[in-house]
Amino acid sequence: MSKKHAGEGPHGFLLLDKPAGLTSHDVVARVRYHLNTRKVGHAGTLDPAATGLLLLGVGYGTKLLTYAVGLDKTYEATIRLGHATVTDDAEGEQVGQAAPENELRAILDEYSSLEKAIADLTGDIAQVPSAVSAIKVNGVRSYARVRGGESVELAARPIRVDRFEIREARMTEGFLDVDCVVDCSSGTYIRALARDLGAALGVGGHLTALRRTRVGGFTVEAAQLIPERDAPRAAEDPSAALTLTPLGKAALSFLPLHAVSESEATALRHGQWIEASQASDPEAFPAAAIVPPTGELVAIVEPAPKKGLLKSASVIPRPPRTPLASPSPRATTRR
Known part of the structure; x- marks a missing residue:
């Protein structure tokens, strides 16, 4: 097999709806196989049990992941009040005794105590990440230490919860289940919110379901399904190929526009600086340097030292101008 020319292959952004049971790495591996390229990465991990929107960069799209990973997010979650777990979710062992059912019913009947506890977890707060997070402690992932039997205490981090809204609260099998939606900053752990809500009410709590529905301006409604393991590659069946969002369009979803001419585009690609009257405005950068009207993304630009x-x-x-097969409209249909 001959080596590919540098830059040959698909380039863009992928919005995928991850099912439960797959890790984010599993999804990346499937897309690499499907598109026959090694250059695939994701912006923001989803736990295997979680579902929903996963952003992937393909080819040169991986260069945009740094700017997408910090986008705010929306989640739909179910929090079970009644006992805590080691992992702050349903997969971990129970910690302590379960709360009496009558105590949980009292919270549901009063309701104001539940609303107050949620209000206290809204806004700019300091959150201690879940011990089973991917944060490294002395070079080792925290979740690996916990699964190895160690006790891990992580430092609190500033986060922002813009919305923590109850959709429904109900008694289920002797526990109080709270369906909610959360708008939050990047770095927020929903399982930690479940843990802290249970602690605030004195009954313990953990996460039982999680679905990510939004990342920045991207929504799960626009996401495609992940190819099955035995599905043909895109080159073998173009009608079933994943549809990539062009780099320029993707970049403008989370970066401001800085229009450039063809000559400025050439200069940027050769490492040269270009003039810009607004270069001193920090709110305008980093920005996507795009050549109108083609929408071609040239670079991510920022103020130079001068x-x-x-x-x-x-x-x-x-x-390289290599013709690529265009997927049929069926490729964008959610099945």
Whole structure:
């Protein structure tokens, strides 16, 4: 098999609806196989039990992941009040005794105590991440230490919860289940919110279901399904190929636009600085340098050390002009 030309292959962003049971790495592996490329990465891990929106960068799209990973998010979750677990979710062993059913019914009947506890977990707060997070402790993932039998205490981190809204609260099998929706900053652990809500009410709590429905301006309604393991590759069946969002369109979903001319595009791709009157405005950068009207993404630009100039923070090379099979409309249909 001959080596691919540098830059050859698909480039873009993928919005996928991850099912339960797959890790984020599993999804990346399937997409690599499906599109026959090694250059695939994701912006924000979802636990195997969680479902919902997973953003992937393909080819030069991986250069945008750094800017997408910090986007705010929306989750739909179910929190079970009545006992805590080691992992803050349903997969972990129970910690302590379960709360009496009458105590949980009292919380449901009063309701104001539940609303107050949720209000206290809304806004700018300090959150101690779940011990089974991917945060490294002395070079080792925290979840690996917990699963190895160690006790891990992580430092609190500032997060922002813009919305923590109850959709439904009900008694289920002697426990109080709370369906809710959460709008939050990147770095927020929903399982930690479940843990802290249970602790605040004195009954313990853990997460039983989680679905990510939004990342920045991307929503799960626009996501595609992940190819099955035995599905043909895109080149073998173009009608079933995944549809990639073009780099320019994807970048403008989370970065401001900085229009450039063809000559400026060439300069940026050669590492040269370009003039820009607004280069001193920190709110305008980093920005997506795009050539109108084609929408071609040239680079991510930021202010250069010299006033009034911009430089490339990340260059997007021009892919070789290799004709690629276009997927049929069926590829975008959710099945």
